[in-house]
Every structure is written in structure tokens, then in C-alpha cells.
Amino acid sequence: MAEKRNIFLVGPMGAGKSTIGRQLAQLLSMEFIDSDNEIEQRAGADIGWIFDIEGEEGFRKREARIINELTQKQGIVLSTGGGAVLSKETRNHLSARGIVVYLQTTVDKQFERTQRDKKRPLLQGVQDARQVLQELAEIRNPLYEEVADITLPTDEQSAKLMANQIIELIENFQN
Template sequence: MNPAPHLILIGPMGAGKSSIGRRLAERLGLPFTDMDSAIEAHAGTKVTTIFDLEGEAGFRAREREMLAEVLHSPAGVIATGGGVVLAEDNRRLLREGAFVVHLDISVEGQLERLARDRTRPLLQRPDREAVLRTLAEERAALYADVADLRFSTDGMSAHEAALQLARLVDAKWQRSEAAA
């Protein structure tokens, strides 16, 4: 068990981090933070605009700052972006300050869930399946490196996944007080 004040959801896009996270936070009686939404609120613009103006590197810098900020806030459930694990500093922060749940999904499941989504900068390419497969290969070991628990969301609704995950988390997560 990893005693920690925060429960953080990591995983690929389309795995359900935001939709499951909201429901899970409600079930656990904790506040919910979606990091991409928090980055947008802080920047005063959309993630897509940040990518357009600053590139992925600019977005990743903002993501690192936001992760550090949310980990110093009161305990809660936090949904990250899929690439949060790319930076070693982020992986260290995740390991040290959170119980980390890797929400996993197959590429086929991602394609189904993201079929009509045109808001994700990394998917603004003609061959979405190839992009998702490449990202899965590049990030799988990084997700595994920091995860305290792996949970597949394939074939589940957000409601069903949150119910099942709440039971698992209740058995495995030892909550502690947030860092001051």
C-alpha cells in the first residue's frame, strides 16, 4: 500500500480518467481536479491553443507546474493528462505524493471512445490508430512504473468503472493527510 493524500488517475487518452474520476471523487467524498481543465483555467485558454502557441514542450512545462500545485492542495482525486508520465520529475512526484491508479484501455477501445473527438492535439493526424499504438508502446512501461494499481476500463461505462474501482481503491489505498 502507498499511503498518500491524493488518488491520481493516469493512463492513455480515452481511458476515462476525467469521467470516472468525477464519479469516483463523489463516491469517496473528495474534491475532484481535472489537470487539463486546471491548466486551461490558469492559462485562460484551451489546451489545443497552448499546443498551437507553445508546442508540446510548452504544455508539458505547464503540466509539471500544475502537478506540483495540485499535490500540495487538500486531498482529492486528480485526473491527469495521458502524457504526465513522460517527465521523470512528474513520475517522482506521482510516486511520492499519490496513490496512483493506471486506467488502462485497448487501442480499439480508445478508437471507439475517441471516434468523434477532435479536441486532442496529439490526434490531429490522419492515422489515429497508428498514433494511439505508438503512444501506447511509448508510455506503457512509464504507467506501470508509477502505478500502485492497474484497472482496465475496456467495455465499461464510466458509472460501472467508478463503482468497481471505488471498491478496489477502498481495499488498497491508505489515505494520509496532505502535505502542508
């Protein structure tokens, strides 16, 4: 890949965006950025705290601003938060400024990967996390599909294998 196009990873929580993104960036010698980590660093607080203080709406505004800024960089692999696609403006920025890869996963796999994770504000203090994941999937999956240039299921493969698959698909996509 002579020209380093931005690669943006979208998908639900637990799809493997951060893990696969790190592998991808390493293989391509590109900078990896996780938008959630970037938000936490700039705020000096974790996402759970931001949700508690500003609510989801305040967090989403902050997220949209940061993703707008990050997508203007060149040669990055960006892992976005699961809800980043809720903003039409963010979807437009992602589409216009790089190749968008939708990492698809099942609700069962998400549940398995996130059930012990205490850093998921939308799953904290809920009676039925699986039901929440299902409801989020119904709203967000069509948005991931809308913005994606490439869609890839992540359920049964290692991050390294997924990263290599993405590289192959991107090279084919660009030709």
C-alpha cells in the first residue's frame, strides 16, 4: 500500500475494534488511535464518569468533535466507539476521509466478550445486558452497514488473522 489511506473501524462493543486495530496499525506501520481512549485522555476522566456527568448526549457531542478532528489526520487506523455512528455528521466524516471497515459480531459473542467488563457505561446496572445489546444492534447495525466500505464478521478468528484479511480486502478495494 504505497498510499496510506486512513482506515476506520466501526462496529458494536466487543467486536474487537481496538484489538484488531492495533494489529492492523502494526502490520501497516501506521498510527493507531482509539477514539474512546482519546476522549478519556483529553477529558482526564473515564467514559463512565463522562456519561454520569454529561449523560450520553454530552458524551456523543464530545465523541463527534474528536472523531471529526481525528479523521482529518493522514495514515491512521482509528477504532471508533460503538455508538459513534449514531451521528450523521460522524458517519459522513468517516465515509469521506478513509476506508470504513465494519467489524460485525453477534449479540451472543458481544455478551460473552463484555459481561465482565466494567468500562461499558451502557451495560452498567442493567437487568438484562443481552437485551440491551440486542436493542443497540437493532438501531446501530443498519448504520454500520450504511457507512461501511468493507464488512467482516469477527466471531471466530484471531485479531492477527482479521488484520491480514482487512489488508487484503483494502488492497482489492483500492484497485
